[in-house]
Amino acid sequence: MPxxxxxxxxxxxxxxxxxxxxxxxxxxxxxxILIWEMVGRASDSLSIPTFTRTASAWVELxxxxxxxxxxxxxxxxxxxxxxxxxxxGCTVGLALGWFRKLEQAFDVYISxxxxxxxxxVAPVVIAVLGLNLASRIVIVFLFAVVIIMVNVTTxxxxxxxxxxxxxxxxxxxxxxxxxxxxxxxxxxxIVAGIRLGIGRAFVGMIxxxxxxxxxxxxxxxxxxxxxxxxxxxFATLITVIGLAAVVMALMKRxxxxxxxxxxxxxxx
Amino acid sequence: MNGDLASPLVGAVxxxxxxxxxxxxxxxxxxxxxxxxxxxxxxxxxxxxxxTVSGAVKAWFDLILSGKLGPHIVVSLxxxxxxxxxxxxxxxxxxxxxxxxxxxxxALDFWINLxxxxxxxxxxxxxxxxxxxxxxxxxxxxxxxxFWVIVVNTFTGIRYLDPAxxxxxxxxxxxxxxxxxxxxxxxxxxxxxxxIRMGVGRAIKGMVNxxxxxxxxxxxxxxxxxxxxxxxxxxFAIIATITVVALVFTSLIRFGHRRLAPWDK
Numbered sequence: 001m002p003x004x005x006x007x008x009x010x011x012x013x014x015x016x017x018x019x020x021x022x023x024x025x026x027x028x029x030x031x032x033i034l035i036w037e038m039v040g041r042a043s044d045s046l047s048i049p050t051f052t053r054t055a056s057a058w059v060e061l062x063x064x065x066x067x068x069x070x071x072x073x074x075x076x077x078x079x080x081x082x083x084x085x086x087x088x089g090c091t092v093g094l095a096l097g098w099f100r101k102l103e104q105a106f107d108v109y110i111s112x113x114x115x116x117x118x119x120x121v122a123p124v125v126i127a128v129l130g131l132n133l134a135s136r137i138v139i140v141f142l143f144a145v146v147i148i149m150v151n152v153t154t155x156x157x158x159x160x161x162x163x164x165x166x167x168x169x170x171x172x173x174x175x176x177x178x179x180x181x182x183x184x185x186x187x188x189x190i191v192a193g194i195r196l197g198i199g200r201a202f203v204g205m206i207x208x209x210x211x212x213x214x215x216x217x218x219x220x221x222x223x224x225x226x227x228x229x230x231x232x233x234f235a236t237l238i239t240v241i242g243l244a245a246v247v248m249a250l251m252k253r254x255x256x257x258x259x260x261x262x263x264x265x266x267x268x
Numbered sequence: 269m270n271g272d273l274a275s276p277l278v279g280a281v282x283x284x285x286x287x288x289x290x291x292x293x294x295x296x297x298x299x300x301x302x303x304x305x306x307x308x309x310x311x312x313x314x315x316x317x318x319x320t321v322s323g324a325v326k327a328w329f330d331l332i333l334s335g336k337l338g339p340h341i342v343v344s345l346x347x348x349x350x351x352x353x354x355x356x357x358x359x360x361x362x363x364x365x366x367x368x369x370x371x372x373x374x375a376l377d378f379w380i381n382l383x384x385x386x387x388x389x390x391x392x393x394x395x396x397x398x399x400x401x402x403x404x405x406x407x408x409x410x411x412x413x414x415f416w417v418i419v420v421n422t423f424t425g426i427r428y429l430d431p432a433x434x435x436x437x438x439x440x441x442x443x444x445x446x447x448x449x450x451x452x453x454x455x456x457x458x459x460x461x462x463x464i465r466m467g468v469g470r471a472i473k474g475m476v477n478x479x480x481x482x483x484x485x486x487x488x489x490x491x492x493x494x495x496x497x498x499x500x501x502x503x504f505a506i507i508a509t510i511t512v513v514a515l516v517f518t519s520l521i522r523f524g525h526r527r528l529a530p531w532d533k
Contacts, residue, residue: 237391
């Protein structure tokens with residue numbers, strides 16, 4: 001006798017086949033822009049520029065070369081700091097994952113580093129290194145490195161014990177175990193950690209520029225806010241958000257492309 | 269009776285004692301090593317901004333006893349609490365609505381993704397333009413830092429709940445309301461609590477970042493003050509205070525997590 005299929009109200013089944021998320025999404029984006037424009041026109045104040053005014057300010061900033069220049073300057077500190085953070089974060093993370101005792105010894109510091117607002121450490125960096133590019137790179141590095149390290153460590157630690165036992169019983173040496181089992185096993189967490197690290201690096205980049213030197217995107221944001229030219233601040237802000245969102249979306253795509261076999265828990 | 273009660277207790281204490289060195293040995297070694305290293309670094313006088321441990325501890329006691337630190341902590345925590353609780357409330361509500369109604373998810377997921385990846389720090393100048401240098405800006409910064417991760421975790425927890433749980437509840441005749449409150453919300457609780465824990469950390473960061481750029485009151489303002497005057501001992505005392513506050517709050521949420529969702533791990 002066939003088992004009757006159980007029907008119950010799942011929210012999934014309610015999602016009809018003809019749903020068009022793209023359409024709703026587009027309408028929602030258009031609505032936000034429209035409301036923004038209307039609020040900007042209605043408020044008639046200095047503080048909220050209209051969408052059109054912001055768009056023209058963006059074109060102006062691009063044409064005058066201020067925004068491209070800021071992007072370049074910010075990009076240099078972002079990429080250098082991030083690369084150092086990835087390199088060091090992965091190395092230390094792998095070491096902490098491999099040596100239990102080491103991780104136990106340092107887990108206090110890791111929990112501290114995870115909650116410590118790096119922004120508060122920035123004045124120390126500035127005082128030691130001065131108001132220059134080196135400071136900004138170190139600040140980007142500090143913002144990004146912890147999250148990368150933690151995710152790599154957890155990635156190594158959560159590699160299935162069965163896999164390790166199996167490799168051992170087939171006579172894998174330590175280097176083999178590391179290269180062939182732990183590294184591939186931890187790779188989803190490594191990639192996820194790098195993605196989160198990129199997000200933090202953006203924050204570090206802005207933080208460094210706001211606190212350290214009068215350059216880059218962070219400075220543009222503050223300067224125009226100070227000059228009460230909100231349309232320029234909005235235009236710069238949208239550039240920063242857009243850039244971060246695009247890079248993060250690309251990383252997410254890379255992550256999905258590379259890692260198809262497992263679901264991971266990201267430490268954040 | 270007394271003996272009956274005592275024996276397991278004594279056993280527990282003894283076993284904890286036995287494990288003490290293996291559990292805390294490496295940690296204590298690392299802690300002692302770090303303090304020593306820091307003290308040496310401080311005594312080498314590399315920079316005025318890197319103090320000795322003893323100097324920083326003295327500065328901290330000085331700040332506490334002179335009553336400079338207390339009011340700033342209270343002010344900071346006030347903004348923190350307002351922004352954070354608003355983020356928890358709105359975040360859970362919105363996350364649940366997005367999980368429940370497809371239309372809301374489709375309309376908002378673009379914005380939520382944007383908020384998750386955008387550096388919130390960049391919004392501070394904008395918030396200053398919109399709300400001025402007052403309380404609203406501080407609360408808004410804290411809110412913005414904490415909000416997104418709470419929404420995403422609530423949404424994920426409810427939407428991707430184990431279907432077997434729903435099936436079981438329905439076969440026992442649960443109504444739609446019961447299904448939501450007793451199955452979906454409760455089943456999502458571990459993820460929601462994890463989101464709140466991440467939110468607490470972010471809210472503290474938002475609070476400090478906001479205060480550092482607004483620089484009138486609060487712990488962040490003190491960081492800027494002592495940073496700008498190259499007062500390393502006091503700066504480190506403040507940084508340590510912020511860290512302790514952050515650790516206390518994340519531990520409280522962890523404790524709440526264990527109490528509310530004891531089945532999770």
